[in-house]
Amino acid sequence: MNTTVNELEAAHTHLDRGSPRWRLKAACAGIKNPDIFFAQPRVAAHRQALALCQQCPVRRECLDDAIECGVRDGIRGGHTEDQLREIVSFREGRRVEIERVRATLTNTHRPRLTDQEKMSVVRVALDAGIPIDTWAAALGIGYSYATRRRRKATTQLDVIPASMRSEEIALAAKLRHAATTTLVVAA
Numbered sequence: 001m002n003t004t005v006n007e008l009e010a011a012h013t014h015l016d017r018g019s020p021r022w023r024l025k026a027a028c029a030g031i032k033n034p035d036i037f038f039a040q041p042r043v044a045a046h047r048q049a050l051a052l053c054q055q056c057p058v059r060r061e062c063l064d065d066a067i068e069c070g071v072r073d074g075i076r077g078g079h080t081e082d083q084l085r086e087i088v089s090f091r092e093g094r095r096v097e098i099e100r101v102r103a104t105l106t107n108t109h110r111p112r113l114t115d116q117e118k119m120s121v122v123r124v125a126l127d128a129g130i131p132i133d134t135w136a137a138a139l140g141i142g143y144s145y146a147t148r149r150r151r152k153a154t155t156q157l158d159v160i161p162a163s164m165r166s167e168e169i170a171l172a173a174k175l176r177h178a179a180t181t182t183l184v185v186a187a
């Protein structure tokens, strides 16, 4: 007997209601213990849920859906709650003028940056391989604070899908390959 969308949703309670077709292919469709997707980190059930996601053929669709719906609870698309929160807050706070980020890193002028744009400067700098001293000077911050920003940006780079960072990635590629890039060297 073919499994219907409704039957899958009845068992697949950790996913939101609605019935896109991709859910028919979900590795977690119909599992008996959906609670594993809400288990505490570092327990066996948590690892089991992540392992299931790793082999799921619709992981990308699941993650996109979670981001689109602003899901912050439970494991979705192979991402933990913390990672989902990072992605969702990135998406919600995304008001970055990429030109201002470029101007900061190339020292063409010193625009006033929002906090989101400052983090964008750090992510682009990390992507482009710009040394910490250089981008810290561009932001006018000290080494200690810069290391904290770097830690946060590294976490974001690990979890935020590239499709949400296309402008940053393109800018980083230009900075990386521009032989004559003029980067700020002093605050």
Ligand code: SF4
Pocket (backbone or CB within 6 Å): 026, 027, 028, 029, 052, 053, 054, 056, 057, 058, 059, 060, 062, 063, 075, 076, 077, 078
């Ligand atoms: S990625 Fe994980 S949570 Fe999403 S459908 Fe697949 S197994 Fe389920």
